[in-house]
Amino acid sequence: MKKGTIIILLLVLTSFVIAQTEDIQIPPPLSAPWEIVEVSESPGPVPYPVVRQNDVMWQIYIWREIDLREKRNQSLYFPTEPQGNYKSLGQLIIDAIDMDNPVNENALPVYTNQDCNIKVERSEIKNALGNTKKVPIIDPDTGEPIGETIIDEPFTASQIMYYRLKEVWFFDKNRGELNVRILEIEPFFEYEKEAVSGGDDDEVSSLKTKRRLGYIKYDELRPFLAQQPYFNAKNSALKLTFDDVLTWKRYFSSYIIAEENLQNNREIQDYIKNPRDQRLESERILEQIRNFESEIWEY
Numbered sequence: 001m002k003k004g005t006i007i008i009l010l011l012v013l014t015s016f017v018i019a020q021t022e023d024i025q026i027p028p029p030l031s032a033p034w035e036i037v038e039v040s041e042s043p044g045p046v047p048y049p050v051v052r053q054n055d056v057m058w059q060i061y062i063w064r065e066i067d068l069r070e071k072r073n074q075s076l077y078f079p080t081e082p083q084g085n086y087k088s089l090g091q092l093i094i095d096a097i098d099m100d101n102p103v104n105e106n107a108l109p110v111y112t113n114q115d116c117n118i119k120v121e122r123s124e125i126k127n128a129l130g131n132t133k134k135v136p137i138i139d140p141d142t143g144e145p146i147g148e149t150i151i152d153e154p155f156t157a158s159q160i161m162y163y164r165l166k167e168v169w170f171f172d173k174n175r176g177e178l179n180v181r182i183l184e185i186e187p188f189f190e191y192e193k194e195a196v197s198g199g200d201d202d203e204v205s206s207l208k209t210k211r212r213l214g215y216i217k218y219d220e221l222r223p224f225l226a227q228q229p230y231f232n233a234k235n236s237a238l239k240l241t242f243d244d245v246l247t248w249k250r251y252f253s254s255y256i257i258a259e260e261n262l263q264n265n266r267e268i269q270d271y272i273k274n275p276r277d278q279r280l281e282s283e284r285i286l287e288q289i290r291n292f293e294s295e296i297w298e299y
Contacts, residue, residue, distance in 0.1 A: 045222040045243045048181065051172055058292060059170035061183075061260040062285065063267070066163040072253040075233060075245075080158040086231045089242060090157035093187060093216070096224040099126040108221060110214035114166065114184065120214050129155040129211060131191050155189060162188035162210070165218075165254070169289050171296065178293040182247065185221060187213040222247065256282040 068077040076089040087095070096108035099122045110125060112118045131153045136145040166184040171177070189211045225243035232238050245251045258267040268278050 045226040045247070049175070051170075051179075052174065055172050055174040056170045057173045059168055060289065061166065061168050061265075062256050062289075063258040063265070064165050064167065064254040064256045066165065066252050066254045068161050068163075070253050072251075075231065076163075076252060077158075077161075080156075085229050087228065088157055088160075089163075090160035090187060092224060092228050092242065093160075093213075093221070094157050096221070097122060097125065099123070108216065108224060110216055112214060114215055116184065116215055116217050125214060129189060129213070131155065159189045159191065160187045160213075161190040164188065164257070171292065178290075182218040185216050185218055187216075189213065255279060256285050259285050 066073055066076070068074070078088060079086060080088065082091060093108070097110060098104045098107040101107065102122055107122065110120045110122070112120050132150050133153045134148050135151050137147040137149055138144070139146045164186040165182055166186075167180055167182050169178065169180045172179055191209050191211065222243055225246060226241050228242045230240040230242050230245050232240050240249075257269070258265055268281050272278050272281055
């Protein structure tokens with residue numbers, strides 16, 4: 001009789017302890033000595049100031065390139081894999097295109113030409129960016145290579161190493177200021193391509209080749225940029241989005257590769273072969289644009 005009573009008491013105590021454990025709420029990890037208030041999602045990109053066509057007294061189109069290997073642009077390249085709420089610009093674009101979900105009507109469209117009037121099927125983008133790689137076949141008994149096989153290598157956001165921008169610079173006489181608007185952005189993937197050199201003993205080396213993702217209207221990309229937080233390495237308390245960084249603050253390093261001309265908008269490298277002189281020509285074009293604003297007030 002006593003044993004039965006003891007067993008009943010143990011069962012009651014056990015159920016009481018389990019109930020108390022379920023009521024315990026584990027606090028969030030400590031990240032700051034103050035209360036963390038969750039910031040609601042951004043309502044969208046900040047609209048541009050209204051500009052009338054009659055107020056634009058001067059304009060010029062230019063193309064520039066952002067090289068993610070430069071130190072100042074590393075905040076657009078990292079993290080190579082999403083960490084918490086942070087992701088790279090390349091990962092943001094790939095997620096926005098949503099190639100694996102062809103029925104997503106809200107996905108970011110990609111175009112085949114600079115006029116952005118012919119869309120690319122997302123399945124075609126995925127197939128075009130795929131890469132193949134030769135892998136040796138190893139004999140499980142001897143551990144020696146006995147042949148080669150070709151495997152499909154999926155693309156990743158970390159392979160996006162360049163961005164090409166099309167911009168329009170214009171002078172708004174209503175506000176009396178020089179402005180710039182990004183019109184298009186074009187990501188470039190960089191791949192390791194195997195090359196075989198001729199000779200008695202063929203040597204396999206790797207060469208880097210570029211592939212275009214396609215043309216993206218910047219105004220269609222901005223809603224996605226405005227929803228993505230940007231990691232501010234200098235001040236993590238200052239909350240920024242990729243739209244703040246690219247559209248308004250222009251926290252990136254780039255160089256001009258072409259300006260509009262009557263020769264099919266030829267690039268600087270088409271008429272200047274020396275890389276150093278190409279950069280000087282890029283700086284000359286940019287300085288010419290900046291000087292327009294100061295020179296206009298001299299008359």
